[in-house]
Amino acid sequence: MADSWMSLTRRRMLGAAFFGGGTLLSRCGFGSTGRRLQTHGRYLLDRIPSCPPGLRDAVRFPLVEALHGRRARRFGLGCTIPDGPLAHQSRHEPVPLTELEQMLLLTSIAGNTGWQYLIPHNDRYLPDIPNYAGAAGGRTFPSAGGIHTLEFFYTDDHGTYFLPTRDAPSLLPTDSGSDVDLNDYLAAHRERIRKLSDQRLHIPQSPAHMEMHNAWCANRPGSTLVIPVADAAQHGIANLCYWVQNRVCLFDDIRGNEIPGIEKYRDLVDVDQPLPLSFAEQILTAELSAEVSTACYAGMLMLQALGLGGWLYGGINPFSVLGASGDPEVPGLGFHFQTDDRWPLPNVTGLPGVLEGFCPPHYATMRDAVEAFVDRKYGPGGPFHPDTPGPYRETSRVRGSAAPHHPHFVDCVTTMATYIYETYGRFPATMSPMFILTYLQAHHLDLDFYDHHFQDGAYLRTHADHMRQWHGQA
Structure with missing residues (x-):
């Protein structure tokens, strides 16, 4: 090679x-x-x-x-707009992405980029360092506090796949001066891919499953559709840890309740000035939205460099994608979900054996879920385990100096998490544990459409040259 x-x-x-x-x-x-x-x-x-x-x-x-030059370029090879001022029928058959094109795209969206740099200082933590991170590895997109709960699925003409990079160690050498062979880098990611199905994900082109302005172009033959899925339950636990570490507890402003038992943690948190639960969950949603969107945006920038068409969008029903639409003809990714009169929408908790939310039924109790998250942070391979490699000259000393989550701390976090779960029947209180917002689609662009309907400059030189430079076509 x-x-x-x-x-x-x-x-x-x-x-x-x-x-x-x-x-x-x-x-x-x-x-x-x-x-x-x-x-x-x-x-x-x-x-x-x-x-x-x-x-x-x-x-x-x-x-x-x-x-x-970034634009949503939706018209791919094989597409048709049947009528209207931009009507056009492609004269070409769809061309799927090559393995190289696809891996370059996937690693731009989900790629591990070495060890992340921990938050190095907070006066209130001295002599410890902040302990927010959930992962030791960094990726191509940011995550609030370095928590990283996002994982990736994708589908193409050959099947549906899972690409986990959340807890990957550095897939680059720790010596930043060393050469990194692109073949090895892509292979390290390719080895993590797990094929879930031999079929493209079935998403009907109907209003129940898809915004109709996407029906003619979304998830079409030849395209690769990338689906970021975040674990909102795990991120919610991480945020509770953050709040407690900074002397903050929650008040249930939705029900008008103080959280029972929180008074005994007065030594850890300010029980007289709690944070509203509704605001805490707004922050949770915003942080996850930023994470999935910046991952897809990184992929959008790569599309321009590769000369591929595609766009970042949210116009597919997330419950159809996850498998919680209620339509037996649309199994989606097959995630476990629940329904309850207390919730207006299904509660999607995880895909057993693949991506399981940090909440019941995948954990027996919220205490088990909290302890699992603490182990992710401080256990082997975690960002705060002294034996985990890293980017520092004294990595073991740095990782081992993070503020600990002692049993009393874990009890406080568990008290709030358990209250939310028992009161609302799920965790988080106001949203599904599995969170989808945006998708990224990539396909080969039909230049004829843009030449016919647009002025010059509708696509980049990389798009103009793509079939010649990547596929050897004249």
Whole structure:
């Protein structure tokens, strides 16, 4: 594999980025700086073995161009708009993404990027450091406090898959000066993929399951649809830990109740000035929304560099995707769900053996779920276990210095989590434990549609050149 298109090092990718940056700086008038970067970049680019020309273009594609050129480009090969001012019927058959194209996209959305950098300081924690993180590894998108509860599913013409990266160790060498072979990096992610079905996920093109403005283009043959799913129950426990660590407890403003038993934790939290439960869950929703959206946005930027069409959207019924629509003809991903007169919508808790929410029925009690989250943080492989490798010169000392979650602390968190679960019949109180907001779809663009209906500039040079640079078509 040494001479294959997959054998591309991080150093060489960095060189390509330097080359693109040097070109941009030169054009902006920063001549000497631009020339120095181009020289360094050309040296590194000279070491790239044979690979698709489009890959070389992608790794040196300017970030500024990706940002300014990003558009929702929905019309893929094989699509049809039957009528209206933008009516068009594609003359081409759909072309699915190649394995390389798909893996570059998936690792841009869900990829592990080494060890995350913990929050290093808080005066109130001294001599300890803050202890918010749930994962030791970092990914291509941010997560509030480094909690990271998001995992990824995707579907294409060949099946439906699960790509877990949430608790992956660093898939890059800890020595940032070392070369990282792209083949090894993509292979490390490919090995984590679990195939769930041989079929594309079935989502009917009807109002019960899909916004009808997406019916002609969403989840079509040839496309790859990426589905981020967050564990709101686990993130909710993490937030309770954060609140208690910062002397905050909750008050149930929805029912008008104080949480029974919270008084005995007055040494940990300010029981006289509690935070409203409704506000705490608004924050939970906002944090998860940011996480799933920034992951998809990272993928959108990669689409521009690869010259693929697609877009970030939310117009598919999440219950249809998860398998909780109530329609037996639409099994979705097959997640477990419950219904109750107390809830206006199904309560989706997890996919057994794949992605299980930190709540019953996947844990016997909320105490079990809280203790499992504490173990994720402080146990082997966790961000605060001294034996977990990391980016620091004294990693063991740094990881071992996090503020602990002692039994009294765990009891306080459990008291609030158990109250919510017993009062509302689920955890969190106001939302499903499994959270979906946005999807990212990728497909090969039908340039004829844009040439016919748009002025020049409707797509980027990477789109114009894609079939030639990636597929060898004239």
